[in-house]
Amino acid sequence: MSDSSIVGGAPAEPIAASAGGRRPIGTEDWWAVAIGLFAIxxxxxxxxxxxxxxxxxxxPAKWASVGQLxxxxxxxxxxxxxxxxxxxAVFSVAIAALRLPVRQFIPGFLVLFIVxxxxxxxxxxxxxxxxxxxxxxxxxALxxxxxxxxxxxxxxxxALRVEFYIKIGIVLLGATLPLTLIFWAGPVAIGQATxxxxxxxxxIxxxxxxxxxxKRFAAVLGVGGAVCGVSAAIAIAGAVRARREQASVAITLVVVWAIVMVFVLPGISRLLGLPTGIAGAWIGTSEFADAAGIAAAQAYGDYARHASGAVAGAPEASLQAFVLMKVVGRDIWIGIWAFVLAIFATTRWERDPADRVHGRAQASEIWTRFPKFVIxxxxxxxxxxxxxxxxxxADYRSVVTPAFVAPIVALRTWAFTFCFLSIGLTTRLATLTGTGVKPLVAFTAGVAVNVVIGYVLSAHVFAPYWAGLGQ
Incomplete structure (x- = not known):
């Protein structure tokens, strides 16, 4: 799903990790849901x-001089x-409930907020x-x-809690995407994602x-590229009992390509003059992580907003198409892949016959792996x-949008910015050289296929759906 940060070549400690051995209250996903819905x-x-x-x-309002700013x-x-x-205050409630150090969170978050x-x-x-x-x-970049x-x-x-911020932002994003739009384009997104x-x-x-x-390492690489990046790699590594270093390599490759695509996909979309909905769908199909993809989709939407009609489609359609394609379409596959690969791993891949499971894997595995913030x-x-x-x-646009929806959009943008900045601040490029050639080749093959298929499906096969988004 979203980008977990890379620090020193290993995944950063997840937010749900407890301090002092105390059991956390709830999970990161559910706290993101609670905070987002509370704000709404x-x-x-x-x-x-x-x-x-x-x-x-x-x-900040538009400005042309430092004095105005x-x-x-x-x-x-x-x-x-x-x-x-x-x-x-709100974030600290979740941090405390998850048994993380609130006193250490506040100073870092102050710097994050100012920047x-x-x-x-x-x-x-x-x-x-x-x-x-x-x-x-x-x-x-910063x-x-x-x-x-x-x-x-x-x-x-x-304070650099990448997944926490992005999940809150995605919940807030739901307030700008009516169910009628999801019902209309959702089946297309799920079909394309499949x-x-x-x-x-x-x-891969x-x-x-x-x-x-x-086989286990190959499965982790495959799902990391096919579904939702870092979280998928972590979940599948656990489901198939891959080694920790294999999960770290997969995460590293996901982060590398996710960052590359943040700049490449909007750039190519601009060169091709793609409508915002089609560009957002392509980004949602070809990106490897929620946070990086949202950055790319939002950047293209911002470009369309200031391009004076040079790009067809509503600026918000880029982000809407991305969410439908990535969050509604692709992210739900993490539970399915974890369930299916857990069956294969336990019935066919176990090295020790005594560890093999000949019965059916529990269907609850799908719920365990399902991204709760989607709810x-x-x-x-x-x-x-x-x-x-x-x-x-007319009344919705003149009354509801400025007084209710627009402020939620602003809060969403703050949450996304916290996330994007945290990704950059926790990514060490020097650690990305130790992944090895073979995993890089396998993952890059998937990248190439992903980008090409994503473009064909978004710009040709399902183009009428994505081009009409937001109109």
């Missing part, structure tokens, strides 16, 4: 009573302080689109530069086996669909 419910209660959270969901920051200083306090605000400001520059200075790309040229202080690490998941997996697995790579995404979409049903289209 509060926003609606204020909206229904005639208010709004617009004053809290602040972001400084004046805007000064005028909204109280809102920025309040937003930080709210974010820190994210500056990144927002850079993206609000009137000339930003001319130089392709889109906030997601700035966050990733993080990569800092983390690879300097040694980050240890106290900053607890084709890509099966073809990409068997290409087949090439890996031809190169004499162990939050659907619930958020259902809430907004219900709200929209009480308004005409």
């Amino acid at each position: 419910v509060v926003a609606y209660i204020l909206f229904a009573s005639g208010g709004s959270i617009k004053w809290l969901a602040v972001a 400084a004046a805007d920051f000064g005028a909204h200083a109280g809102s920025y302080v309040a937003l930080f306090v709210v974010f820190a 994210s605000a500056l990144i927002f400001a850079a993206g609000a520059w009137t000339q930003a689109s001319t130089y392709n200075l889109e906030p997601p790309l700035i966050a990733l 993080g990569l530069i800092v983390s690879n040229l300097f040694t980050l202080p240890a106290w900053l690490a607890p 084709i890509v998941s099966l073809v990409t997996f068997f290409v 697995f087949g090439v890996a086996r031809a190169l004499a790579i162990d 939050g995404f659907v619930i958020a979409s259902a809430i907004v669909t219900w709200i929209a049903s009480h308004y005409s289209l």
Whole structure:
């Protein structure tokens, strides 16, 4: 699913890890769902009573001079302080419940918030689109530069919670994607995702086996490329009992290609002049992680917004198509692959006959591996669909969107920016050279197939669906 960070060549400690041996309360996925839905419910209660959270969901306005930027920051200083306090308080509840050190989280999050605000400001520059200075790309590039040229202080690490931020952002994203749109394009997304998941997996697995790579390692590589990147690699490694270093190699390859695709896919889409919906679907089919893909899709949407009609389609359609393709379509395959490969691993691949399981694998494995934040995404979409049903289209756009939806979009963008910056700050390029040639060849074969099939399906086979998104 989303990008887990790479620090020193190994996966960073997941947020659900407990401190001091104490059992965490809940899981990262469920806390992301709770926080996202809490924000949406509060926003609606204020909206229904005639208010709004617009004053809290602040972001820099467009500016052409440093003086304008400084004046805007000064005028909204109280809102920025309040937003930080709210974010820190709500996130700290989850951090504490997951038995992680809250005192270490707060200082690092303060730095993350300040830098994210500056990144927002850079993206609000009137000339930003001319130089392709889109906030997601700035966050990733800045993080990569800092983390690879300097040694980050240890106290900053607890705040760099990549998966936590992206899952919250995806739940908030549901509030901008009505169920009617999901029902309309969802079957197409699932069908396209099924084709890509099966073809990409068997290409990587087949090439890996031809190169004499162990079956378990080949399975981890295959699902890492076919489904949702890092989380898939971790889940499948556990399901087939792969070695820890094999999971680390797969994660490294996923992160490398995910970062490459963040810049390559929007760039090629611009050269080809793809409509926003088609570009978003292609990114959703060809990217390897939620966070990196959202960065790419959002960057293309921002480009379309400032391109003065040079790109067809609504700017938001890029992100909508990506979510339908990646979150609704591909991410659900992680549970299916974990279930199927667990059967193969336990019935055919076990080296010790005593460890083989001849009965059926438990169907609960699918639920265990299922990304729970997708449930939050659907619930958020259902809430907004219900709200929209009480308004005409004109009233929805003139009343509901500015007072209710737009502030949620702003909060979503903050969460995504925290995530993109965290990815860059936790990725060490020097550790990416130890993956070995054979795994690299196998995974890269899947990348090539993935990108080509994704383009054909998005720009030709299912083009009418994706081109009409958001219209």
